[in-house]
Amino acid sequence: MPAQFGAGLLRVDLGPGVVAGFTTRHGGVSPAPWSSLDLGTSTGDDPARVRENRARVEGWVGAPVAYAAQVHGDRVLALGPDERAEWEAAEPPAAAGEADGLVTAQEGLGLGVLVADCVPVVLADPVARVVAVAHAGRRGVSLGVVHRALDAMTQRGARPADVRAAVGPAVCGRCYEVPEAMRDEVAALVPETWATTEAGTPALDLPRGVLAQLAARGVEAVHVDRCTRTDADLFSHRRATATGTTTGRQAGVVVLT
Ligand SMILES: [Zn+2]
Numbered sequence: 001m002p003a004q005f006g007a008g009l010l011r012v013d014l015g016p017g018v019v020a021g022f023t024t025r026h027g028g029v030s031p032a033p034w035s036s037l038d039l040g041t042s043t044g045d046d047p048a049r050v051r052e053n054r055a056r057v058e059g060w061v062g063a064p065v066a067y068a069a070q071v072h073g074d075r076v077l078a079l080g081p082d083e084r085a086e087w088e089a090a091e092p093p094a095a096a097g098e099a100d101g102l103v104t105a106q107e108g109l110g111l112g113v114l115v116a117d118c119v120p121v122v123l124a125d126p127v128a129r130v131v132a133v134a135h136a137g138r139r140g141v142s143l144g145v146v147h148r149a150l151d152a153m154t155q156r157g158a159r160p161a162d163v164r165a166a167v168g169p170a171v172c173g174r175c176y177e178v179p180e181a182m183r184d185e186v187a188a189l190v191p192e193t194w195a196t197t198e199a200g201t202p203a204l205d206l207p208r209g210v211l212a213q214l215a216a217r218g219v220e221a222v223h224v225d226r227c228t229r230t231d232a233d234l235f236s237h238r239r240a241t242a243t244g245t246t247t248g249r250q251a252g253v254v255v256l257t
Pocket residue numbers: 171172173174175176227228229230
């Protein structure tokens with residue numbers, strides 16, 4: 001696995017001049033059930049703690065990090081100088097806008113994607129100097145949010161052959177049980193998502209689906225193959241729901257340095 005623990009971040013190599021990685025539960029200030037590095041604003045956690053947790057991540061990557069208000073769609077928001085100035089003037093932890101992908105060519109502006117079972121994707125073209133993130137849950141995979149993020153990158157000069165991507169920790173295909181009709185519906189769009197749980201019931205393998213979508217575009221990707229549902233170092237919405245509690249959000253982050 002290419003990722004390594006370092007200052008709370010599972011770092012991934014997306015090329016020279018790019019810092020990227022995935023956070024875990026560890027290194028923050030929030031108490032249970034968000035303990036401890038909760039980066040979400042819709043989790044019920046105290047915004048002051050989320051601000052502090054986000055500030056820690058910004059310290060690790062050496063840049064401010066913008067997050068979108070995610071809605072399980074396929075819109076990709078571009079953060080140019082104007083959007084960046086607007087977001088930086090807002091009271092943290094404000095969202096940069098409503099979207100499920102972010103793209104920028106701005107140096108020193110980090111992009112983040114929040115998850116707790118959905119697939120976080122970070123992308124960079126270190127040659128064209130363009131980065132993006134995508135939030136790929138069941139609906140995002142079906143809608144092709146990763147394709148839209150790649151489109152937004154190529155519109156800004158990126159070449160798929162130069163793009164490097166990392167698919168972060170998410171619920172795995174053995175753990176993400178769904179009704180059979182739902183499996184059929186998603187697999188009709190992205191066949192690689194078709195899976196079965198360890199118990200033999202219908203399931204979806206979203207990380208595998210995202211990797212297939214990236215491969216279809218000729219993009220080289222690494223997979224941080226850790227399952228949120230079973231890994232206590234990571235937040236999992238499904239695990240929390242199963243035990244009648246709530247949970248925090250971890251992030252995928254990328255920045256042009
Ligand atoms: Zn699993």
